[in-house]
Amino acid sequence: MNNTINRRNWLKAGLMTVGGITVAPHMSLGEMARAPLKRDAEGNFLYSPFFKEYIHNPFPEPKKILARLNANENPYGPSPKALTALKDVAHKGNRYAWRELFDLMEKIATKEGVSAENIMMGPGSSDLLEKTGMVLFLEGGNVVSADPSYMSLVRVAEATGASWKGVPLKSDWSHDLNAMEKAIDSDTKLVYICNPNNPTGSMTAHSELVDFCSRVADKVPVFVDEAYLDFLEDADKKSMVSLINKGKDVIIARTFSKIYGMAGLRVGYVVAQPETLKKIQKITRGGMGIAYPSIFAASASMDDAEFQVKSRKLNAECREYVYENLEKMGYEYVPSSTSFIIFPIEMEGKAFLEKMQAQQVGVRAFEINGGDWCRVSMGTMDEMKLFIKAFDKVVG
Numbered sequence: 359m360n361n362t363i364n365r366r367n368w369l370k371a372g373l374m375t376v377g378g379i380t381v382a383p384h385m386s387l388g389e390m391a392r393a394p395l396k397r398d399a400e401g402n403f404l405y406s407p408f409f410k411e412y413i414h415n416p417f418p419e420p421k422k423i424l425a426r427l428n429a430n431e432n433p434y435g436p437s438p439k440a441l442t443a444l445k446d447v448a449h450k451g452n453r454y455a456w457r458e459l460f461d462l463m464e465k466i467a468t469k470e471g472v473s474a475e476n477i478m479m480g481p482g483s484s485d486l487l488e489k490t491g492m493v494l495f496l497e498g499g500n501v502v503s504a505d506p507s508y509m510s511l512v513r514v515a516e517a518t519g520a521s522w523k524g525v526p527l528k529s530d531w532s533h534d535l536n537a538m539e540k541a542i543d544s545d546t547k548l549v550y551i552c553n554p555n556n557p558t559g560s561m562t563a564h565s566e567l568v569d570f571c572s573r574v575a576d577k578v579p580v581f582v583d584e585a586y587l588d589f590l591e592d593a594d595k596k597s598m599v600s601l602i603n604k605g606k607d608v609i610i611a612r613t614f615s616k617i618y619g620m621a622g623l624r625v626g627y628v629v630a631q632p633e634t635l636k637k638i639q640k641i642t643r644g645g646m647g648i649a650y651p652s653i654f655a656a657s658a659s660m661d662d663a664e665f666q667v668k669s670r671k672l673n674a675e676c677r678e679y680v681y682e683n684l685e686k687m688g689y690e691y692v693p694s695s696t697s698f699i700i701f702p703i704e705m706e707g708k709a710f711l712e713k714m715q716a717q718q719v720g721v722r723a724f725e726i727n728g729g730d731w732c733r734v735s736m737g738t739m740d741e742m743k744l745f746i747k748a749f750d751k752v753v754g
């Protein structure tokens with residue numbers, strides 16, 4: 359019982375106060391190392407004085423891992439239609455995709471209810487996040503984002519010369535939009551919002567975010583990363599994309615890596631105002647980086663509604679299974695709107711990773727304000743059973 363209370367306190371202490379100052383960790387959940395990264399003597403990533411990511415053998419031999427639950431991949435993908443498309447067009451890998459890319463952009467534009475000139479493609483959304491983080495900060499400035507949040511864009515902005523204004527999430531793990539708005543100053547070149555947020559899996563209320571973006575985007579562009587939005591039943595209603603036709607300077611990033619199960623095929627896009635896209639296009643041709651077959655796989659995936667429904671349903675079932683079992687073991691968790699769950703653990707993160715890997719299960723581990731956390735991606739139900747069994751053994 360005491361343990362349960364301690365865990366609960368830890369959860370609440372996610373964003374804690376030190377000496378009267380609210381602090382939260384700098385957090386990066388990029389699946390590969392990206393600059394700038396500081397490491398401690400043991401090779402762990404140091405994101406701030408209050409946060410680090412434990413690193414233990416991040417790329418173990420695949421055959422030594424039975425459940426790969428450390429990269430928020432969709433275990434069911436690519437969709438059957440995407441696989442057929444890949445086979446059908448593999449022989450065209452000698453060609454550059456020009457018209458074909460444009461066709462995909464048209465199709466995405468129709469789905470999003472915008473014009474093709476609002477769309478920019480990239481080899482995964484990472485590329486577009488990072489190129490945006492680069493081009494907007496060539497002359498310095500600052501970027502405002504939540505803390506903790508996904509750090510890919512922010513880290514590249516910092517490497518380019520920007521400073522970062524991290525604004526702690528609220529105690530319910532949503533973005534503190536009022537505080538973020540207050541943090542904007544005359545040097546702010548971009549606000550980055552990840553909704554649902556990685557690593558917390560939490561959502562910020564739709565209407566509040568619409569109001570925030572509508573107001574703030576008149577002063578400074580707002581980048582909204584919707585990588586995990588498709589895991590919601592009503593994703594279309596929760597997107598910020600409708601602000602595009604209202605002329606707002608928002609940049610919305612979407613990816614084929616998550617609900618579509620195409621992480622290794624590398625397709626993503628942003629929806630933005632044409633003038634904003636022109637700025638990003640100064641340093642990248644975006645879609646040129648996408649492999650010809652991936653373009654067809656993305657297009658076929660969009661037609662495979664059945665696969666998306668299945669992914670969403672199985673993902674939700676796995677989340678429920680993990681919640682139930684964590685509760686049984688006396689653990690709390692942050693309720694997730696995504697394909698991963700984060701929760702506090704009572705073991706030093708590196709030792710935890712090592713022990714989980716010995717059980718052939720890969721997860722991620724972090725230290726947040728002195729507490730240790732596990733982030734587990736949703737795999738298949740069999741993989742989640744392995745995870746729970748391994749976790750029970752490791753912490754039991």
Ligand SMILES: Cc1ncc(COP(=O)(O)O)c(C=O)c1O
Nearest residue numbers: 482483484508556585613615626
């Ligand atoms: C919030 C968020 N945005 C963007 C990405 C990048 O995904 P990709 O480059 O595969 O589109 C990820 C990957 O995990 C993510 O978690």
